[in-house]
Amino acid sequence: MSRDRLRYPLFPLKSIQSSISFAFSCLILVAIVSTSLISYQLSVKAVEKNAQGYIEEIIKQVNTNIQSYVDNMENISLLAMTNKDVKYYISDNNFIDSEGLRTYEKRISDLFQAILYTRKDIANIMVFGYNGRFVSDRRITPLNPNAKLKEQSWYADARAAGGKSVISAPHVQNIIKNEYRWVVSLSRELKSTDGITAEGVFLVDLNLNVINDLASNINLGQKGYVFIVDDKGNIVYHPQQQLINSNLRTELIPEVTAAKSGTSFIADDEEGKRIYSVQNTNFGWKIVGVAYTDELIASKASLRNSILLYALCGLAVSLVISIWLSHRFSKPIKDLQADMKLVERGNFDIQTEIGQMNEIGQLGRTFNMMVGRIKTLMQEIIQNQETKRKSELQLLQAQINPHFLYNTLDSIVWMAEQKQHEEVVLMTSALAKLFRASITKDKELIPIRIEAEHIKNYLLIQKMRYDSQLDYEIDFADEIMGYKTLKILLQPFVENAIYHGIRHNPEKGFITVRGRKHSDHIAFEVEDNGQGMTPEQLHRLLLPYEEDNRNKGIGVRNVNERIQLYFGHEYSVQIRSELEVGTCVTIRIPILD
Numbered sequence: 001m002s003r004d005r006l007r008y009p010l011f012p013l014k015s016i017q018s019s020i021s022f023a024f025s026c027l028i029l030v031a032i033v034s035t036s037l038i039s040y041q042l043s044v045k046a047v048e049k050n051a052q053g054y055i056e057e058i059i060k061q062v063n064t065n066i067q068s069y070v071d072n073m074e075n076i077s078l079l080a081m082t083n084k085d086v087k088y089y090i091s092d093n094n095f096i097d098s099e100g101l102r103t104y105e106k107r108i109s110d111l112f113q114a115i116l117y118t119r120k121d122i123a124n125i126m127v128f129g130y131n132g133r134f135v136s137d138r139r140i141t142p143l144n145p146n147a148k149l150k151e152q153s154w155y156a157d158a159r160a161a162g163g164k165s166v167i168s169a170p171h172v173q174n175i176i177k178n179e180y181r182w183v184v185s186l187s188r189e190l191k192s193t194d195g196i197t198a199e200g201v202f203l204v205d206l207n208l209n210v211i212n213d214l215a216s217n218i219n220l221g222q223k224g225y226v227f228i229v230d231d232k233g234n235i236v237y238h239p240q241q242q243l244i245n246s247n248l249r250t251e252l253i254p255e256v257t258a259a260k261s262g263t264s265f266i267a268d269d270e271e272g273k274r275i276y277s278v279q280n281t282n283f284g285w286k287i288v289g290v291a292y293t294d295e296l297i298a299s300k301a302s303l304r305n306s307i308l309l310y311a312l313c314g315l316a317v318s319l320v321i322s323i324w325l326s327h328r329f330s331k332p333i334k335d336l337q338a339d340m341k342l343v344e345r346g347n348f349d350i351q352t353e354i355g356q357m358n359e360i361g362q363l364g365r366t367f368n369m370m371v372g373r374i375k376t377l378m379q380e381i382i383q384n385q386e387t388k389r390k391s392e393l394q395l396l397q398a399q400i401n402p403h404f405l406y407n408t409l410d411s412i413v414w415m416a417e418q419k420q421h422e423e424v425v426l427m428t429s430a431l432a433k434l435f436r437a438s439i440t441k442d443k444e445l446i447p448i449r450i451e452a453e454h455i456k457n458y459l460l461i462q463k464m465r466y467d468s469q470l471d472y473e474i475d476f477a478d479e480i481m482g483y484k485t486l487k488i489l490l491q492p493f494v495e496n497a498i499y500h501g502i503r504h505n506p507e508k509g510f511i512t513v514r515g516r517k518h519s520d521h522i523a524f525e526v527e528d529n530g531q532g533m534t535p536e537q538l539h540r541l542l543l544p545y546e547e548d549n550r551n552k553g554i555g556v557r558n559v560n561e562r563i564q565l566y567f568g569h570e571y572s573v574q575i576r577s578e579l580e581v582g583t584c585v586t587i588r589i590p591i592l593d
Contacts, residue, residue, distance in 0.1 A: 090129030501530020
């Protein structure tokens with residue numbers, strides 16, 4: 001039954017796109033005006049606590065960025081530690097000749113150059129072996145004769161750390177002749193394969209400009225800034241580094257070093273009231289953010305934060321209204337989608353509900369017309385096909401093999417000439433009953449006892465024709481005789497057993513026809529000891545007529561199609577056959593009273 005009915009539209013616009021645009025334009029306008037009017041009514045409030053949390057989050061992010069940067073440098077040191085060329089080069093190995101040393105130096109130098117090619121923030125990569133060997137990212141690296149390697153702080157700290165990475169304070173790297181770069185060094189002692197013996201020190205010099213970029217781009221107000229100190233209180237980075245070095249400016253280094261990670265403290269002196277937020281890295285540095293409260297609590301900032309707060313409230317109300325509106329607008333689409341899924345599952349009795357006559361309403365109306373038309377066409381096709389199929393099957397089942405009829409009549413004539421009157425009467429009576437079962441106008445389903453009588457008459461005629469070549473047995477359980485089956489169900493298989501399995505067999509043939517009841521079906525079996533079939537013949541036996549048109553009249557595949565047409569595809573014909581052994585056909589039908 002159709003559920004089409006008209007409703008009063010929410011908006012007087014026929015286009016759903018116009019309705020949505022109009023609705024949400026009004027909603028946004030109301031939200032912005034309401035938020036602005038409320039915001040101007042607020043007074044300036046202190047935001048020190050919020051500012052403090054804001055600064056902490058920013059410093060956490062800076063800490064994360066710097067930590068990630070240093071971790072990347074440590075990964076480079078791990079690459080050197082695990083590289084077999086580096087290990088072999090700095091190991092206590094005296095079997096490498098000068099040519100071999102140059103080969104190893106070239107491979108290691110190429111590795112370091114490849115790293116520098118992708119990382120412009122690295123100044124130098126070097127390895128100093130305790131065996132006196134040295135290699136860097138350059139093919140030729142003259143060391144500064146005036147710089148004592150063991151007196152370098154990064155070298156001594158790496159040896160003291162016992163395999164852990166050490167980050168130095170900013171310093172001028174003078175280990176290379178005629179080069180003096182302001183860097184931060186990451187050094188690490190390299191161990192042998194056993195993990196115990198120390199064999200050298202790995203060094204990566206980092207340009208300070210990367211750290212400067214990470215820290216200098218942080219916005220903490222016009223006067224706020226970020227600076228970094230190491231675990232000894234030395235300033236690694238400060239935006240006013242020159243003033244710090246000239247003692248023209250100082251920082252609260254003792255308070256910073258004493259502060260725990262993730263905490264803040266407030267300083268109030270001649271420079272003004274400032275908030276210090278401290279975050280510790282896992283390699284000893286402290287990231288410190290400094291913000292001036294007089295900037296954070298300005299009227300402009302208070303107004304901005306107030307607008308943000310009430311905008312969030314307005315947004316919440318807007319979301320509620322938006323959800324309701326979107327539900328109102330999308331409900332017809334969802335209903336149409338649900339109805340389409342029902343049609344997809346095969347339910348063509350559905351009619352989608354039509355609301356207002358916009359694009360969705362027109363689509364729903366078209367959908368209903370389409371479903372109705374499809375349903376009508378499918379019913380016509382199904383009815384035509386079923387009628388055609390039944391007509392074809394009824395025509396096929398009504399056909400009598402002319403060769404069988406001719407041979408049977410010829411046998412009757414021969415027996416009459418031989419004065420075998422009883423045999424003539426018996427065969428004629430059996431043939432008459434066989435005709436009566438074929439041309440009857442009764443229903444398609446008959447009791448199994450009638451089918452058993454039919455197959456008995458058929459085998460009786462064949463037995464009289466092939467007396468010395470054929471014997472048979474009919475074994476039907478008494479409990480199934482009252483159930484229903486398709487008429488002329490077994491004759492095609494008995495006929496195949498005689499003409500294709502036994503007639504040309506030099507030995508006497510034997511056919512057994514059985515009928516048994518199982519838990520959920522009745523099974524008939526037609527078994528013979530004839531010639532059997534090859535797998536190819538067995539496969540071709542059940543091919544459709546379009547694929548193999550050599551079969552005519554009532555055949556095996558006709559019976560299979562009749563069974564599936566009347567009872568469904570779960571019931572069918574199964575054939576087992578072995579060449580020179582015989583064939584067994586099993587027919588499964590439902591239990592019908």
